[in-house]
Amino acid sequence: MSTQSEAHEANDNDSLLKLDNQLCFAVYAASREMTKLYRPLLERLDITYPQYLTLLALWERDGMTVKSLGARLYLDSGTLTPMLKRMEQQGLLERMRDPEDERKVIITLTDKGWAMKDEAKCIPQQLAGQVCKLTDAPDKLLQDLHSLLALLRQANAEVHE
Amino acid sequence: MSTQSEAHEANDNDSLLKLDNQLCFAVYAASREMTKLYRPLLERLDITYPQYLTLLALWERDGMTVKSLGARLYLDSGTLTPMLKRMEQQGLLERMRDPEDERKVIITLTDKGWAMKDEAKCIPQQLAGQVCKLTDAPDKLLQDLHSLLALLRQANAEVHE
């Protein structure tokens, strides 16, 4: 009803459409800023951020299939296959068809892939030094994000059947 | 010291390298699952998720330059220019050099771009229906993420000079 409202300015409650009220934007922006913070540290290991996460998964459990790696990282073969090929090129891992079931491809870390673990050991502390000393309750946030993630997974599973 | 430890298994405290202990992974995975949840809703408007965020920004303040849009969304011209060109092709907005300063490009929503706002109005509620009824304190999480984002921005600014 305000006189200065224009034709397209629906001045009802559009606070729901405010960028800063979107949880999605906060998560999206935080994720990219996080990646950006890791970049210089990972550059020295000559790997990217998704490659780092892949290594974290493999250091915990070597010899996973592409499928199980995808389940762990929430990525599909469309993303993983080319990335794993690049990592194979770099000598970090080997891709081998499972002799038991030729549909499966087993990912195995090479010595170089394992050696990376020592070089990466200091990364979490370095990042904590840059950020976490300032957050009031990082553990709570991690826990909340995992709860959110579980909800989103559930919601997405419902949408896609 | 355990007898079954292998050569590359450094069995010191590698809990810091556990995937599930990484705040970065939680944010990264949550961000992608969030995008996935929006996709079917945005598909009906024939826009992508980053395009939706761009529209949210422009609905709040039309006529921004590429630079200021980038500052709002934390994106650079390398990402924005091609995306804005696609949105221009779709008739959602116009790109025009600022006559006052020919280096700047001003982004203006078209009528179609404004009309989208009405169609998008229901999206936040639809998503809330799918997710937020289950989160215990979504406002706290939003606030925490903004705090984290601010910290990350600060840390990144320090790294890049």
Next chain:
DNA sequence: GTCAATTAAATTGTGCACAATTTAATTGAC
């Protein structure tokens, strides 16, 4: 007023993400 420095977009090149499809192997109902 001139020109080096700065600023804003655009461009180039690489690496994800992911939907949709294809290829190839395996399973299981009959």
Next chain:
DNA sequence: GTCAATTAAATTGTGCACAATTTAATTGAC
């Protein structure tokens, strides 16, 4: 045992992200 259905990767195609560079306009020290 056969073959339709299922499963696992790979492939195809589109759209971001972003570092690094280029292009073009503007600013400001002199």
